[in-house]
Amino acid sequence: MAILDLRQLKIGDSVTNKAVYFSSYELAVWQKPKGEKQTYVKGFVTYKGREIAFSIWSATLVEIFKNNDLVGHILNISGEIKEFKKQPQLSITGFGDPEVTHTTDEFIEKLNVDLLFSEFADFIKTNFTESMKKVANIIFFKDKAIIDRFKVEFAGEKMHDAKVGGVLNHSLKGLRLTKTLIENDSRLEQYKCILYLGWLFHDIGKIFEMHDGHYTENSFVSHRITGIELLVQNKIELLTVLSEREYYILISILEGHHGEYESKAKTIWAYIIHLVDMLESQTTGIMDKLHTGNITLKDNGNTTVYVNGENLVV
Numbered sequence: 001m002a003i004l005d006l007r008q009l010k011i012g013d014s015v016t017n018k019a020v021y022f023s024s025y026e027l028a029v030w031q032k033p034k035g036e037k038q039t040y041v042k043g044f045v046t047y048k049g050r051e052i053a054f055s056i057w058s059a060t061l062v063e064i065f066k067n068n069d070l071v072g073h074i075l076n077i078s079g080e081i082k083e084f085k086k087q088p089q090l091s092i093t094g095f096g097d098p099e100v101t102h103t104t105d106e107f108i109e110k111l112n113v114d115l116l117f118s119e120f121a122d123f124i125k126t127n128f129t130e131s132m133k134k135v136a137n138i139i140f141f142k143d144k145a146i147i148d149r150f151k152v153e154f155a156g157e158k159m160h161d162a163k164v165g166g167v168l169n170h171s172l173k174g175l176r177l178t179k180t181l182i183e184n185d186s187r188l189e190q191y192k193c194i195l196y197l198g199w200l201f202h203d204i205g206k207i208f209e210m211h212d213g214h215y216t217e218n219s220f221v222s223h224r225i226t227g228i229e230l231l232v233q234n235k236i237e238l239l240t241v242l243s244e245r246e247y248y249i250l251i252s253i254l255e256g257h258h259g260e261y262e263s264k265a266k267t268i269w270a271y272i273i274h275l276v277d278m279l280e281s282q283t284t285g286i287m288d289k290l291h292t293g294n295i296t297l298k299d300n301g302n303t304t305v306y307v308n309g310e311n312l313v314v
């Protein structure tokens, strides 16, 4: 039984008995012109980082999706690839053979987390001072449960590094950017400790906000806050290495690292980390979209990729 490869779909393709992984969905209501209402399912299926929308209109299938939580499940389906807003959309019309099963691993993109983690640990070993290493140890390395989660969690459901090891990859790439920034302007050297540590911890809260690439039921509280919670839990130990002011600057970085998109940065260090975060996540997001074929072909022959509200020509 084949998996439906979402990276190679053409409008008009019919799909027979192909496995898909449901990453999210919801029930929606369509109001017909005559006033009648019809409930349908709309959501997304994912394969190796490529995500496309799906819809289900069959009342029997809608009932099944309504009565079961199928997010994170794999089902064999039949249907057709239709066009919706210039993008392929999977219209599911039936189920396929229930006997043939696949594992989540076949659908999810995985980074080499052991290799990434050794690069991450090496970076800290080479670039951090002894007191910075102590702080990294208090939050990360002394707690195997934290490290194990940090190694494998996604950076997000879809924006950038939405894959196993994504948050680790994002953190490692941002450490390198932070190093470049510090080396680029010697006036930043004095802030090296706070910038490195701030970056190191800026997304640590994602290990509580997400699980296996999906937002948890308590994710209405942002990883900015759950990360702060982790620092607060370790406050007494952190204050054996950091001054109180440094501790609160780190808190300000976790709180403000999304800048104008959420709680605005209140310190220059939070703002700089926000800029590093934007540069790293947006650039990675573009490359992830190109890599997975998440692009739009325009009538004039151009290919575009959707970035931060704009369709940018590739």
Ligand SMILES: [Fe+2]
Pocket (backbone or CB within 6 Å): 202, 203, 223, 257, 258
């Ligand atoms: Fe973040």
